[in-house]
Amino acid sequence: MTTNTYSIQQISEMTGLSAHTLRYYEKIGLLTEISRDLSGYRQYSDKDLSWIQFLIRLQETGMKISGRVRFAELRSQGESTISSRRELLESHRDEVHAQISKLLQNLKAIEDKIEIYKTMELDRNP
Amino acid sequence: MTTNTYSIQQISEMTGLSAHTLRYYEKIGLLTEISRDLSGYRQYSDKDLSWIQFLIRLQETGMKISGRVRFAELRSQGESTISSRRELLESHRDEVHAQISKLLQNLKAIEDKIEIYKTMELDRNP
DNA sequence: GCTTGCTTTAGAGCGCGCTCTAAACCTTAA
DNA sequence: TTAAGGTTTAGAGCGCGCTCTAAAGCAAGC
Numbered sequence: 001m002t003t004n005t006y007s008i009q010q011i012s013e014m015t016g017l018s019a020h021t022l023r024y025y026e027k028i029g030l031l032t033e034i035s036r037d038l039s040g041y042r043q044y045s046d047k048d049l050s051w052i053q054f055l056i057r058l059q060e061t062g063m064k065i066s067g068r069v070r071f072a073e074l075r076s077q078g079e080s081t082i083s084s085r086r087e088l089l090e091s092h093r094d095e096v097h098a099q100i101s102k103l104l105q106n107l108k109a110i111e112d113k114i115e116i117y118k119t120m121e122l123d124r125n126p
Numbered sequence: 127m128t129t130n131t132y133s134i135q136q137i138s139e140m141t142g143l144s145a146h147t148l149r150y151y152e153k154i155g156l157l158t159e160i161s162r163d164l165s166g167y168r169q170y171s172d173k174d175l176s177w178i179q180f181l182i183r184l185q186e187t188g189m190k191i192s193g194r195v196r197f198a199e200l201r202s203q204g205e206s207t208i209s210s211r212r213e214l215l216e217s218h219r220d221e222v223h224a225q226i227s228k229l230l231q232n233l234k235a236i237e238d239k240i241e242i243y244k245t246m247e248l249d250r251n252p
Numbered sequence: 253g254c255t256t257g258c259t260t261t262a263g264a265g266c267g268c269g270c271t272c273t274a275a276a277c278c279t280t281a282a
Numbered sequence: 283t284t285a286a287g288g289t290t291t292a293g294a295g296c297g298c299g300c301t302c303t304a305a306a307g308c309a310a311g312c
Contacts, residue, residue: 008289019289020271039278041289054239057232065269079250086243089236096233100226106183107222110215113180117212124205134259145259146301165308167259191299 005035005043015052022052029069030055032076051075061096131161131169141178148178155195156181158202177201187222 008019017025022042025031031052035043044052058068071088074081134145143151148168151157157178161169170178184194197214200207 018271021269023290024270039289041278054235057235061229061232061236079246082243082246082250086240086247089240089243093233093236093240096229096236100229100233103187103222103226103229106187107219107226109180109183110187110219110222114212114215114219117208117215120205120208121212124208144301147299149260150300165259167308 002046004046006045006049008042008044011044011049011052014049015056017052017056025052025055028065030065030072032072058092061092062099063092067092128172130172132171132175134168134170137170137175137178140175141182143178143182151178151181154191156191156198158198184218187218188225189218193218 006014008022011017011022012019015022022031026034031048034048035045037043055068055072058071063071067088071085074085074088132140134148137143137148138145141148148157152160157174160174161171163169181194181198184197189197193214197211200211200214
């Protein structure tokens with residue numbers, strides 16, 4: 001079994017989050033029980049890494065910090081919260097679907113406007 | 127020809143933007159040449175309305191205020207900027223495409239996690 | 253003429269999500 | 283043993299995009 005550990009800087013490079021942000025996430029409860037080495041430096045595990053990467057997906061799909069904190073709290077309470085976590089994710093999934101269809105509608109309107117501009121350009125340069 | 131005019135409150139109700147926000151948008155240059163009645167009250171036209179609605183689409187697709195201001199500046203310079211406006215929108219359209227595919231990727235990861243939770247629920251309640 | 257409710261302005265305030273600072277401590281190489 | 287560069291903490295600061303306040307003016311109904 002591989003038990004890799006990573007420094008805060010390595011995690012920063014792998015995730016694109018700054019070291020400042022990683023400490024901030026820990027402070028507000030998005031990351032819990034990050035272990036420390038003998039001199040008090042944070043040691044991130046592969047499990048920590050994939051959790052951070054999942055947090056980033058939640059963020060990128062528009063889940064606010066408060067929602068992510070709620071999810072992290074459930075996770076830190078162990079297996080008994082699996083159903084609540086599933087429900088939370090299902091509800092978020094529905095929001096992402098809505099988001100995507102809104103985006104597609106707006107995309108259509110933008111594309112329509114591009115076509116209008118093209119027509120206007122032809123009319124001005126016949 | 128119908129030349130409807132609308133009060134700031136009516137526009138607020140039609141667009142979902144607050145009156146405060148509408149004045150703010152004017153101050154920063156997103157809205158230009160909004161006409162006034164005899165007592166100095168703003169009178170929005172149908173053209174103003176549809177411009178505001180398009181601005182909202184740009185915002186909802188992630189274009190920042192600075193980008194929208196740039197677009198509004200081109201628009202206020204008249205027909206000679208049609209090509210620049212088309213290019214700006216084409217570049218934004220590409221960003222929206224990228225945004226949507228990122229969202230679809232993240233959606234997939236969320237759905238996978240939901241499935242994992244379902245399996246865990248079955249394992250705990252066999 | 254008074255009240256109610258709309259509108260105006262300039263400018264202050266705010267919530268979110270970081271981002272940075274300062275001062276101290278640790279590690280490694282020269 | 284010293285210098286360079288990584289890490290720690292508490293807490294301050296910041297940029298974005300609004301959001302609200304205060305004081306005044308205007309409109310319409312009683």
